[in-house]
Structures are given as C-alpha cells and as structure tokens.
Amino acid sequence: MAAKKFNIGQRRLMADFCGIGGADMTTMVRMPQALGLVVSKAIRNAAQGSSRLKSIQNSWRGIVGEKIASFSKAKSLTQTTLTIEVTNRAVLQELKFNEQKILDALAKNAQTRFVKKLAFSQK
Amino acid sequence: MYCVRVDGGHALGGQVAISGSKNAGLLALAASILADEAVILHHVPDLKDTRFMGQILETLGCEFSFQTGTARIRAREISGNPFYECVRQMRASVCLLGPLVARLKQVRMPLPGGCIIGQRPIDLHLHGLKALGCEIFIQNGFVSASADHLIGATISMGGPFGSTVTGTVNVICAATLAKGATVIRNAAREPEVVDLCRMLTKMGAKIDGIGESTLTIEGVDQLHGACHELIPDRIEFGTFLLLALAGRCELKLSKMSLPLCGALVDTLATNGAVFEEIGDFFVVHGSRSNLRPMRLETFPFPGLPTDLQAPLCTLFTQISGASSIVEHIYPNRFAHIVELQRMGAVISMDGPRAIIRGVTQLSGAKMVIPDLRAGACLYMAALLANGESLIHGVHHVDRGYENFDEKLKKIGAVLQREEVERTNGGKEI
Numbered sequence: 115m116a117a118k119k120f121n122i123g124q125r126r127l128m129a130d131f132c133g134i135g136g137a138d139m140t141t142m143v144r145m146p147q148a149l150g151l152v153v154s155k156a157i158r159n160a161a162q163g164s165s166r167l168k169s170i171q172n173s174w175r176g177i178v179g180e181k182i183a184s185f186s187k188a189k190s191l192t193q194t195t196l197t198i199e200v201t202n203r204a205v206l207q208e209l210k211f212n213e214q215k216i217l218d219a220l221a222k223n224a225q226t227r228f229v230k231k232l233a234f235s236q237k
Numbered sequence: 238m239y240c241v242r243v244d245g246g247h248a249l250g251g252q253v254a255i256s257g258s259k260n261a262g263l264l265a266l267a268a269s270i271l272a273d274e275a276v277i278l279h280h281v282p283d284l285k286d287t288r289f290m291g292q293i294l295e296t297l298g299c300e301f302s303f304q305t306g307t308a309r310i311r312a313r314e315i316s317g318n319p320f321y322e323c324v325r326q327m328r329a330s331v332c333l334l335g336p337l338v339a340r341l342k343q344v345r346m347p348l349p350g351g352c353i354i355g356q357r358p359i360d361l362h363l364h365g366l367k368a369l370g371c372e373i374f375i376q377n378g379f380v381s382a383s384a385d386h387l388i389g390a391t392i393s394m395g396g397p398f399g400s401t402v403t404g405t406v407n408v409i410c411a412a413t414l415a416k417g418a419t420v421i422r423n424a425a426r427e428p429e430v431v432d433l434c435r436m437l438t439k440m441g442a443k444i445d446g447i448g449e450s451t452l453t454i455e456g457v458d459q460l461h462g463a464c465h466e467l468i469p470d471r472i473e474f475g476t477f478l479l480l481a482l483a484g485r486c487e488l489k490l491s492k493m494s495l496p497l498c499g500a501l502v503d504t505l506a507t508n509g510a511v512f513e514e515i516g517d518f519f520v521v522h523g524s525r526s527n528l529r530p531m532r533l534e535t536f537p538f539p540g541l542p543t544d545l546q547a548p549l550c551t552l553f554t555q556i557s558g559a560s561s562i563v564e565h566i567y568p569n570r571f572a573h574i575v576e577l578q579r580m581g582a583v584i585s586m587d588g589p590r591a592i593i594r595g596v597t598q599l600s601g602a603k604m605v606i607p608d609l610r611a612g613a614c615l616y617m618a619a620l621l622a623n624g625e626s627l628i629h630g631v632h633h634v635d636r637g638y639e640n641f642d643e644k645l646k647k648i649g650a651v652l653q654r655e656e657v658e659r660t661n662g663g664k665e666i
Binding site for chain 1: 288289292293295296317320321322323325326
C-alpha cells in the first residue's frame with residue numbers, strides 16, 4: 115500500500131477497520147507514514163497464520179495416523195500454540211500421551227516447526 | 238478438577254435409588270463387540286468409565302450411543318487395537334482382549350501395568366487364551382494375541398488370590414466363538430460374570446453352569462444382537478447400607494436380589510444389624526441396629542467383596558470395641574487408612590489386617606482420595622465427622638458412583654463441590 119498522510123481520525127478509523135489494535139494501532143496513529151506498513155504486516159500475518167494452519171491440517175493425518183485423525187483436527191493456531199479439537203475422550207488421552215511425538219513431527223517441517231505447544235479442546 | 242466440602246454430623250435418612258452395576262456394564266460393553274448386530278443395554282450407569290469404554294469402542298469402529306441409561310452398540314466392522322492410554326486410564330479395557338481375539342483373530346494391546354491397589358497381572362488371561370489356541374507374544378509392554386482358529390479346551394482360571402473376574406470374562410468371550418467345547422474350571426462366580434453369561438446367552442451363546450465354578454461353553458459360528466438389562470450395583474448398595482449403619486439412620490434402598498450381595502447382608506445381620514424388606518425397598522434400620530465388633534475377611538464371591546473393605550473400615554470406627562478386617566484379594570489395599578487416622582480413627586495394621594477400635598468421634602479434615610472405593614470410605618467418614626472436611630480427588634468417585642453427591646444430598650448430606658484452583662504446573666493447591 116502506498117504511503118499517504120491521513121489525519122488522526124482517519125488513521126483511527128482505518129486501524130479499526132483492519133482490526134488493528136494495541137501497539138500497532140499506536141504506531142499507525144503516531145507515524146502516519148507507517149500506516150501502509152502496519153496494515154501490510156497485519157494482512158501478511160493473518161495470511162501466514164492461515165496458511166500455516168492449513169499446512170498442519172493437510173499433514174495431520176500423516177502425523178497422527180488415520181484412526182486418531184478421524185476423531186481430531188487442528189483447529190486453530192496462535193503464535194506457537196496449536197489447538198487440537200477432539201471428539202473422543204479416549205483419543206484425547208492418547209494425544210496427550212503422545213504430545214512430544216507430535217511436536218517432534220511438526221518440528222521436522224519448515225512450515226510447522228514454529229509450533230512449540232499443543233492445547234486440546236474436546237467437542 | 239473439583240473438591241468436595243462436607244459439613245459433617247448432619248442427620249441422614251431417606252430413599253436411595255441404586256444404579257445399574259458399573260462392573261457389569263463395563264464387561265457387557267466389551268462383550269457387545271462379539272456380534273455384528275446391535276446390542277442394547279439398559280440400566281447402564283452414566284459414569285466416566287462407562288462413557289470412556291463407549292469411546293474406546295468408537296475408536297475400534299463401533300457405533301455407540303448412550304442416553305438416559307440405555308447404551309446401544311453395533312460392532313458391524315471393527316478394526317485396530319486399544320490405545321495404550323486407554324488401558325492405562327481404565328484397566329477394565331483389558332476385557333476387550335477376548336472379544337477382539339474372537340472377532341478379529343488378532344489383537345495387540347498394551348499390558349495394563351501398575352495399579353494403586355496392588356499387583357494385577359493378566360497372566361491368567363493370557364494362559365486362558367493360549368489354551369484356546371492363541372499365540373501370545375509380549376514385547377515392549379504390549380501383548381499380541383493371534384489365532385487362525387480358536388479351539389475349545391479345558392482351562393483353570395484359579396489364581397493365588399482366587400479366580401480372576403476379568404480373566405474369566407476374557408476366556409468366556411473368546412470361547413463363545415471357538416470351535417468345540419470349552420470347560421472353564423475355577424471360574425469367577427461374581428454376579429457381574431453371571432450377568433454377562435446371561436447377556437451372551439441372549440446373544441446366542443451356549444453356556445452351561447452359569448453361576449457355578451465350572452462353566453461349559455459350546456462355541457458357535459456367530460452371535461447376534463440382543464437387549465439386556467444390567468443388574469443393580471451391589472457395591473453401591475453395600476456402600477449406602479454401611480453408611481446407614483455407621484450413621485445410625487434409616488435408609489430405604491431400591492430392592493436388591495439378596496443373593497447378589499453374597500455374605501454382606503447375612504454377616505451384618507448376624508452381628509446386630511436390623512434390615513427389613515418392605516415392598517420394593519430394602520430398609521436399613523440403622524438406629525435400631527446394635528452392632529457388635531466383627532472380625533471379617535475379604536474373599537471372592539460369595540465372600541465379602543474387597544470393594545467394600547474400605548467402607549467397612551469407616552463403619553468399624555462407629556462400633557464399640559475392636560473390629561478387624563483382613564484383605565485377602567489385594568493385601569496392600571489400605572491407602573484410605575492414613576486418611577481415616579487423620580480424622581481421629583484408631584487403627585493399627587498387622588500385615589493385611591486392619592484393627593479398628595471404636596467408637597471414635599471422627600473430626601473433619603482435609604483429605605485426598607487415593608482410589609475409587611477409598612473415596613466412598615472417606616465420603617462416609619466426612620459425613621459422620623464433626624466439623625468440615627475438604628476432600629480432594631473426587632474424580633475417583635465419579636468413576637464408579639453415579640450422581641453420588643446428589644444421592645447423598647437427597648438423604649440429608651450437606652456438601653458442595655468446588656472447583657480447585659490450579660498452580661502454573663496444573664497441580665491442585
């Protein structure tokens with residue numbers, strides 16, 4: 115996005131529209147020439163996160179096996195924590211038992227090596 | 238995670254509906270996969286363990302549903318093996334061994350490993366399956382059992398501590414689909430085994446000698462679907478019976494076929510307990526009972542059940558004089574003693590014998606439940622004690638007693654479940 119000067123009100127509106135808050139919002143408001151950079155960063159992050167989750171979801175069956183994959187899925191990703199949604203408590207117990215093996219398998223792939231922690235939710 | 242805060246010393250009394258038997262339910266659920274048609278079980282208690290078994294069956298490819306006491310299982314196409322964590326979390330899942338070998342001709346299952354109440358190896362299970370023609374390999378903590386054809390044989394299921402219930406059940410299940418006749422000597426005779434045999438008979442199995450120590454099973458080509466109602470839970474019945482006597486209160490329990498209780502009712506009646514059967518109820522007249530000190534020992538059915546040893550210890554604290562109980566089945570099953578002593582109980586140990594002097598006015602304390610039946614014992618003690626008790630580890634009780642808190646509140650208990658704060662490590666504070 116090309117750098118452009120906006121007034122504070124316009125910058126706040128744009129930040130709101132892009133769902134940008136916190137430090138990025140402050141940066142946008144204080145440094146108008148960073149608006150484009152901040153918005154680009156937010157869009158890039160969101161796209162990257164989405165693509166990483168997709169990558170994990172595509173390789174999930176290969177990581178945990180057919181049986182476990184039929185009762186679970188990679189649900190969401192935040193920073194370095196992958197949340198796995200499970201529909202069967204027996205499978206949940208087995209996933210918890212094999213947590214380190216799953217993390218090791220994710221670490222072997224460049225697209226997924228950033229995952230450091232697993233969280234579980236039962237549906 | 239939850240704890241229970243109990244305000245002890247309140248008068249108890251009223252009516253208790255006894256749930257379906259947890260142990261019978263778990264055995265029946267495991268055996269239901271012997272048929273590829275639907276098996277419907279009624280009076281199934283809604284417990285963590287029964288639901289967990291259902292979920293294990295789902296991971297094996299079964300259709301499983303459970304609603305208001307009725308479970309429906311259809312094992313049309315099953316495959317795979319139970320997970321390690323399932324067997325570790327719930328030892329009863331080892332009862333899948335026989336049915337899986339019978340249906341799939343092979344299974345690889347984790348060995349159950351240790352248990353807080355004592356050593357519980359499955360060597361008799363494997364001995365029985367081997368006798369039916371299975372090849373057994375043990376490696377890396379797993380047992381693999383396979384057989385092109387199971388063939389009937391004569392097998393003894395007796396062990397150093399009596400007959401094994403789950404071992405007997407595994408062999409019965411495998412034998413129903415074996416070629417020819419199987420004779421099981423020293424078979425466990427517990428009511429849960431009898432109930433399972435009745436269910437299997439409805440499914441088309443041919444079993445002679447049900448309820449006896451020698452069973453003869455004529456193998457058939459396949460079993461079919463059936464409907465079966467589980468027996469009531471004799472351990473829950475016994476727990477409330479003992480609570481009524483210890484608390485000197487009147488409790489009306491849903492009527493139980495007394496032969497299911499084995500020696501319990503007769504032993505207590507002989508020692509001063511007053512019972513009455515009125516209509517559909519078994520009434521415990523705790524206030525009219527004048528119990529004498531007892532010297533008891535746990536034995537396989539029809540002897541005194543090991544699962545009631547812990548609640549009996551609580552009862553003995555309320556009987557004037559010295560009572561004792563010897564634990565023959567699991568000689569180390571006394572983890573509850575320390576907690577009772579913390580409440581003021583006067584108990585000394587002599588090997589597998591606990592000597593308990595009463596009458597002791599117990600006092601409330603913080604406690605940690607070490608296992609399921611100890612949990613019932615400590616709940617009882619907290620209800621009888623002066624003052625407040627805080628009981629941790631209540632998830633153990635949830636495994637085996639359906640709606641325990643609600644049933645106790647209905648008879649006058651004052652208790653409240655609270656969520657436990659966690660530290661960063663996830664441990665209870």
